[in-house]
Amino acid sequence: MIKGILIFSLVSTSAFADVLESLDFGTIVVARNDRVSTLKLPTNSAISSTNDIHIMERGHPARLFFEALPANTLINFSSSSINEELSDNSSTFIINQLLFKPTAQTNAYGEIELVVGAILQTSGDGAVYNDGEYQGSVSIELSY
Amino acid sequence: MTKNFIALSLGLSLSFFTISSFASTQTQNVDAKVTVQNTFKLEVKQTLDFGTVRAVSKASTTAALSVPANPNLQISTTAAGGSDPAIMDILDSASAQPAQLTIAEATKYTPLTIELPDVGTTPVELATTGPGTTPVFKITAFTLYATIGQNANQDIAITTNQGTITTDGSGNAEFNLGATLTTDDIDGEYVDGDYTGTVSVTVSY
Numbered sequence: 001m002i003k004g005i006l007i008f009s010l011v012s013t014s015a016f017a018d019v020l021e022s023l024d025f026g027t028i029v030v031a032r033n034d035r036v037s038t039l040k041l042p043t044n045s046a047i048s049s050t051n052d053i054h055i056m057e058r059g060h061p062a063r064l065f066f067e068a069l070p071a072n073t074l075i076n077f078s079s080s081s082i083n084e085e086l087s088d089n090s091s092t093f094i095i096n097q098l099l100f101k102p103t104a105q106t107n108a109y110g111e112i113e114l115v116v117g118a119i120l121q122t123s124g125d126g127a128v129y130n131d132g133e134y135q136g137s138v139s140i141e142l143s144y
Numbered sequence: 145m146t147k148n149f150i151a152l153s154l155g156l157s158l159s160f161f162t163i164s165s166f167a168s169t170q171t172q173n174v175d176a177k178v179t180v181q182n183t184f185k186l187e188v189k190q191t192l193d194f195g196t197v198r199a200v201s202k203a204s205t206t207a208a209l210s211v212p213a214n215p216n217l218q219i220s221t222t223a224a225g226g227s228d229p230a231i232m233d234i235l236d237s238a239s240a241q242p243a244q245l246t247i248a249e250a251t252k253y254t255p256l257t258i259e260l261p262d263v264g265t266t267p268v269e270l271a272t273t274g275p276g277t278t279p280v281f282k283i284t285a286f287t288l289y290a291t292i293g294q295n296a297n298q299d300i301a302i303t304t305n306q307g308t309i310t311t312d313g314s315g316n317a318e319f320n321l322g323a324t325l326t327t328d329d330i331d332g333e334y335v336d337g338d339y340t341g342t343v344s345v346t347v348s349y
Binding site: 008017019023024025026027028029030031033039046052055056057059062066084086088095105113116120122129130131132133134135136137138139140141142143144 | 183
């Protein structure tokens with residue numbers, strides 16, 4: 001009976017994730033949208049833009065903290081989020097790439113932190129981006 | 145019974161190790177956002193004023209008065225030729241000044257396009273109340289001068305009715321708009337009074 005209880009306890013244990021910071025591209029100006037412009041938010045926060053996106057306030061990559069993982073174990077990270085949209089219900093931006101390390105090793109306590117950057121792009125179809133906040137979400141898969 | 149219990153315990157123990165060695169997968173959702181702020185502030189700090197003039201309008205000739213955007217330059221007139229010329233003489237230039245427009249809350253170090261009316265094709269008219277035959281004044285040319293911004297204290301070149309000013313490190317800029325005022329192309333008497341009009345200036349990224 002004692003062993004039965006132990007088994008139940010171990011099987012129910014899984015990685016616990018905490019989003020320390022969400023993905024924030026900051027505040028930008030989209031001067032024109034008759035061509036595709038991009039905003040790159042790498043994991044080191046060296047944000048940059050192309051064409052008609054001007055950066056007004058810098059954003060920051062997402063930071064995820066995972067715990068209750070096996071200690072000193074190689075963890076694989078991936079994402080099935082492809083072309084996720086950030087929308088204000090009229091116009092949309094596309095997140096066409098997430099930027100993160102595909103593998104990393106947990107520490108002796110079974111913990112690991114993942115930084116997730118991304119590349120955002122405009123539609124380039126002439127649609128107007130009104131002032132406001134454009135929201136969406138992406139997902140990260142962890143496996144080991 | 146005792147033997148059976150032991151066998152069950154071993155079986156459970158085996159299950160424990162098998163499960164703990166399975167690969168595990170987990171998905172975590174992360175919120176993402178971007179904020180767009182395309183609008184910036186554009187305000188008229190001071191209006192365009194040509195001062196007080198004595199003027200006569202002639203069909204055959206025109207005279208002109210220029211209020212420069214560049215504060216280092218003086219107000220000047222261009223006389224008309226001929227025996228019975230149009231006249232534009234300065235009576236009082238104390239109030240004469242270029243317009244001044246300020247830009248704020250734009251992105252820093254960013255070029256902005258200043259778009260002016262095509263007065264070469266369609267002059268902006270300054271008119272007053274009075275008889276229908278009263279001539280108008282016509283703004284026929286503009287000048288631009290940056291007072292705040294990356295290109296501060298410099299003339300701004302105008303090409304096809306457009307100039308460029310670049311914001312400073314705080315996203316601010318300011319410029320003067322000067323203009324040339326020309327007499328009408330009809331024979332007529334200007335009545336005393338204020339002649340007013342509106343110049344539409346567009347600033348954009």
